[in-house]
Amino acid sequence: MHGLAGRATAQAVPLLDIKRIYLEPAAAELARGQEILSQWPDAEHIEVASHWNIPELSGDEGNVGRWVRIKTEALVLGIKKSLTARPNGRSADFIAPSTANGCAMACAYCYVPRRKGYSNPITAFANIDQITGYLERHIRRQGAKPAPNQCDSAAWVYDIGENSDCSVDALISANVADLVRLFRDQPTAKASFATKYVNPDLLDLDPRGRTRIRFSLMPERMAKLVDIRTSPIAHRIAAIDHFVEAGYEVQVNFSPVIVTDGWLQDWAELLQQLDDGIHDMAKQQLAAEVIFLTHNEQLHEVNLGWHPRAEEVLWRPDLQEFKTSQNGQRNVRYRSFDKRRYQHQFEALVYETLPYCPIRYAF
Ligand code: SF4
Numbered sequence: 001m002h003g004l005a006g007r008a009t010a011q012a013v014p015l016l017d018i019k020r021i022y023l024e025p026a027a028a029e030l031a032r033g034q035e036i037l038s039q040w041p042d043a044e045h046i047e048v049a050s051h052w053n054i055p056e057l058s059g060d061e062g063n064v065g066r067w068v069r070i071k072t073e074a075l076v077l078g079i080k081k082s083l084t085a086r087p088n089g090r091s092a093d094f095i096a097p098s099t100a101n102g103c104a105m106a107c108a109y110c111y112v113p114r115r116k117g118y119s120n121p122i123t124a125f126a127n128i129d130q131i132t133g134y135l136e137r138h139i140r141r142q143g144a145k146p147a148p149n150q151c152d153s154a155a156w157v158y159d160i161g162e163n164s165d166c167s168v169d170a171l172i173s174a175n176v177a178d179l180v181r182l183f184r185d186q187p188t189a190k191a192s193f194a195t196k197y198v199n200p201d202l203l204d205l206d207p208r209g210r211t212r213i214r215f216s217l218m219p220e221r222m223a224k225l226v227d228i229r230t231s232p233i234a235h236r237i238a239a240i241d242h243f244v245e246a247g248y249e250v251q252v253n254f255s256p257v258i259v260t261d262g263w264l265q266d267w268a269e270l271l272q273q274l275d276d277g278i279h280d281m282a283k284q285q286l287a288a289e290v291i292f293l294t295h296n297e298q299l300h301e302v303n304l305g306w307h308p309r310a311e312e313v314l315w316r317p318d319l320q321e322f323k324t325s326q327n328g329q330r331n332v333r334y335r336s337f338d339k340r341r342y343q344h345q346f347e348a349l350v351y352e353t354l355p356y357c358p359i360r361y362a363f
Contacts, residue, residue, distance in 0.1 A: 014072065015072065015104050015105075015168065015171070015197075015229060016072060016075075016104055016168075016171060016172070017072050017073055018039075018040040018043050018073060018074070018075045019040075019042075019043055019044065019073040019074070020043060020044045020046060020073060020074050020075070021036075021037060021040065021043045021044070021045055021046070021074075021075045021076070021077055022046045022047075022048045022051070022054050022057065022074065022075070022076045022077070023037075023045060023046070023047060023048065023076070023077040023078075024047075024048060024049070024050065024051055024077065024078045024079055025047055026079055027051075027077045027078050027079050027125070027126035027127070028045075028077060028126070030126040030127060032124075032126040032127075032128050032129075032173060032174070032175065033077055033126035035173065035174065036075075036077055036124055036126065036172060036173050037077070039172070040075070043075075048076075050078075051076045051077075051078030051079075051123045054076065057070055057074055057076070057119055057120075057121060058118060058119060061118050061302045061305065063305075063306070064106065064306035064307065066119065067106065067118055067119035067120075068106060068229070070119035070121050071103070071104045071105075071106065071119055071120070071121045071122075071229075072104065074119075074121040075121060075122055075123075075124065075172065076102070076121065076122070076123035076124070077123070077124055077126055078123050078124075078125055078126070079125060079126060079127050080097055080098060080099070080125040080127055080130075080131060082097070083097045083130060083131060083134040084097060085097065085134075085135065085138045085158065088151075088159065089149070089151070090150070090151075090361055090363065091151065091157075091159060091192070091194075091214075091289055091360075091361055092151055092157040092158060092159035092192050093145075093149070093151050093152075093156045093157045093158070094138070094156065094157070094158045094159070095158075095159050095162045096131075096135055096158040096159060096160045096162075096179075096191070097131050097134060097135070098125065098160075098162065098163045098164065099124070099125050099128060099131055099160070099169070099173075099175035099176070099178075099179065100122055100123060100124045100125060100163070100164040100166075100169040100172070100173075100175065101122075101123050101163035101164050102120045102121050102122045102123050102163070102164060103120060103122065103164055103165050103168065104121065104122055104165075104168050104229065105165060105168065105196060105197065105227075105228065105229040105230050106228040106229050107196070107226060107227050107228060107230065108225075108226040108228065108303055108307050108310035108311075108314060109226060109256055109293060109295060109299075109310075109314055111296065111299075118302060122164065122168070122169065122172060124169065124172050124173045124175065125175070128173075128174075128175050128178050131175075132178055132179065132182050135158065135179075135182060136182065139156065139158075139186050139188065139189045142156050142188065142189070143188065144188050145188060150360050150361050151360070151361075152190060155186075155188060155189050155190040155210075156188060156189040156190070157189070157190050157191075157192050157212070158183075158189060158190070158191055158192065159191075159192050159193060160176075160179050160191045160192065160193050161192075161193030161194060161195070165193075165194075165195050165196060165197055166179075166193040166195060167193075167195040167196075167197040167198065167199040167202060167213075168197050168199065170199050170201055170202055171199060171201070176202070177205050179191055179211075180202075180205040180206075180207045180210075180211045181205070183207070183210040183211055184206065184207055184208045184210050184211075185210075186210060189210070190210050190211065190212055190249070191207075191210065191211045191212065192211070192212040192213075192214065193211075193212075193213065193214065194214040194215075194216050194253050194255075195213060195214070195215060195216065196215075196216050196227060196230035196231060196236070197230060197231050198231040198235050198236060198238075198239045200242075202243070202246075202248075203242060203243065203246040204246075205246075206246075206247055207246070207247045207248050208247050209247060209248075209249055211248055211249070212248070212249040212250070212251055213243055213248050213249070213250050213251070214250075214251045214252060214253045214289065215236045215237070215239065215240060215250065215251075215252050215253070216236070216252075216253040216254075216255050217233055217236060217237070217252050217253065217254060217255075217270060217274065218233065218254070218255070218256070218257070218258070218270065219233075219263075219266035219267060219269065219270045220232070220233045220234065220270070221266065222258055222260075222266065222313070225309060225310055225313065226258070226310050226313070226314065228307075233270070233273075234273075234277075237273060237274055237277040237278065238277060240252075240277070240278045240282050241278055241279050241281070241282050244281050244282045244285065245281070249285060250282060250285070250286070251286060251287045251288060251289070251360070252274070252286065252287075252288045252289075252357075253288070253289045253290075253291065254267070254288055254289070254290045254291070254346075254350070255289065255290070255291035256291055256292060256293035256294075257290060257291065257292045257293060257342070257346060258293045258313055258314065259292075259293075259316070259319055259334060259342060260313050264345055264346070264349060267346065267349060268349055268353065271349060271350060271353040271354055272353055274354065275353055275354055283354075283356045283357070284356065286354070286356060286357045287357060287358045287359070287360045288350060288354075288357050288358070288359050288360065289359070289360055289361045289362070289363075290343070290346060290347070290350070290359055290361070290362040290363070291362075291363050292333065292334055292339060292342065292343070292363065293314065293333070293334070294331050294332065294333045295314050295315060295320070295331065295332045295333075296329055296330070296331050296332070297322075297329070297330040297331070297332070298329060298330075300314070300315045315332070317332075319334055319335065319338065320332040320333060320334055320335065321333065321334075321335045321336070343362055346362075347359055347362065
């Protein structure tokens with residue numbers, strides 16, 4: 001039994017209690033689809049033409065109680081149609097085709113719901129064999145990585161969790177286990193995903209150093225305000241040693257960094273908590289990403305309807321500037337001149353408190 005087994009996150013509402021499964025018939029016919037359906041034999045099945053277009057799951061924009069119920073009780077089973085590994089070059093070399101999208105958690109700043117309606121429950125893709133086959137061929141085509149970069153010194157890094165949280169996806173299906181198994185045997189490539197949830201089941205997957213888990217961390221007080229339904233920060237830190245021992249490469253994402261009065265002091269305490277909470281083996285392989293908050297006007301409007309206290313820290317026109325995104329949305333980020341100063345302050349704090357922890361990527 002792993003030391004983490006007794007520390008599963010206590011939730012007033014369970015993270016998942018699947019009562020309805022919306023399914024594309026072709027997905028239900030596949031072996032993975034059948035496995036997922038058999039996990040919840042009492043769930044109602046509702047056939048849908050496409051996992052993208054299920055209006056009743058989009059959720060009422062202002063009613064978070066309804067989103068949370070949908071996130072808890074609904075699951076979508078679909079087929080991932082377009083298989084591409086998108087070049088990235090920042091956190092990872094490539095974004096792998098998703099094996100899931102959506103999330104059972106509900107962070108107030110999350111960009112994921114902007115794509116698929118506000119409640120955005122988990123969609124699991126059943127055509128895992130096509131996805132892993134595509135990835136294997138893609139990895140083979142790259143050959144050896146010619147030179148180190150900020151993603152990794154030797155391996156091509158594939159982000160496998162851009163649109164979901166893989167630790168929670170692994171509660172639903174063996175897709176994440178299959179990906180860990182695939183990368184375990186790839187000498188030139190590695191999987192990587194960020195997570196805000198501690199799932200002890202992942203400890204049994206024997207990743208042999210070829211899967212990088214990035215635990216997202218922020219000061220606990222802020223996490224309680226904005227990281228809704230996630231594992232407590234102390235649990236995420238406590239998990240790090242266990243995941244290193246189990247064969248994962250474990251890194252941390254300091255993200256999002258939210259600037260408030262006293263933010264640097266709060267982060268100093270968090271970094272100290274991290275330093276105190278992990279052993280040398282974890283420290284020797286640690287690296288970090290630092291991502292300052294970006295927010296979005298539309299999400300701000302929605303959040304005002306259910307979580308105005310979060311908006312007091314996320315929406316700061318006195319500190320932020322607008323930037324129109326490629327898809328025409330109005331995003332905000334800290335003013336560039338000030339952000340550079342914040343970044344320098346933050347990086348100095350990291351190097352002082354965690355001198356063994358390089359910052360791989362700061363944004
Ligand atoms: S855990 Fe990640 S994907 Fe899920 S709501 Fe939070 S930020 Fe979004």
